[in-house]
Amino acid sequence: MKAVNRILSYLKGTPGRGILMKNNGHTETTGYSDADWAGCPVDRRSTTGYCTFVGGNLVTWKSKKQNVVARSSAEAEYRAMASTASEMIWLQALLRDLGCNPILPMDMFCDNQAAMHIASNPVFHERTKHIEVDCHFVREKVQSNIIRTSFVRSSEQLADIFTKGLPSAQFHKILSKLGSTNIFAPA
Template structure:
């Protein structure tokens, strides 16, 4: 805002073009019977910013419905991709714990471990291994509460392949095909699409019954 350049203007124009082309796009919430009540996807783009800081990205689902998501540059420079991913997992774990408490306040108990999908094997091993690694001493102590949640069986960290990592859309640029695939899995639809108009109205009426 203080020193705008043509690069900033190009970015704004690109955002406006996207918004203008999709005025009817939104997320349709559906009633699901999935056993996994709360699920999260965690990802990080290592040293992707101009100042070599990494970007944290995550999204969370409740009964397969996208409810929260975030993309934010990390405060410090990560010295490895595992560290960047681990910091992202810490943010995702905090969000999952908050969602669990929110659901509990509404009378919905989440007894099963919440799944937090990550595509970095090193970060997953650090979270699940009780041994304090030499390579993790430079990570803030508050990030290690993930390990406590894993040991308490509140959170599981299953592996997910990069092609199925939904949080990729919050950390890096994707090709059109990958981007469309992810937002489809988010439940994002265009209510003005003539091919979907009838089915969407039917689903909306079905949801209103509940």
């Protein structure tokens, strides 16, 4: 109940906050993928978080507890990358249906170098056998040049807002980068 009251207080204090969509002259699709490894104190499952942008505008975001317990931070991050890749592939198909030609490869930003290495390495390691399906899905998209994985420093990881509690200054910095503005705030 304490958490619900905190959320309601936040919403009450920010009635003019929203996402302003702008025409930036392109349809480039990018995604930010993150995971909070074993972050749930009850069952030690990780939380996947991602956000995607089309033309520089935030269009989708998600935060969800993973279905299984990850055995490493790389596994948790890789499962998050698979969810993000699925969303980006769906956005690509939607753009095509709308008559836009999506720009390829689409950039997916991740702050875990081990997960990025698994995505680009064609050798299948014994250590990654438990994430085999996700492994093949993401690796196929990377090798076919549909998705390009790019490293982002943890301090610049926009998906952090969907996976963990953040200090106020970092929370507001990420909100701003996501395109969230307050229409009632002085310009």
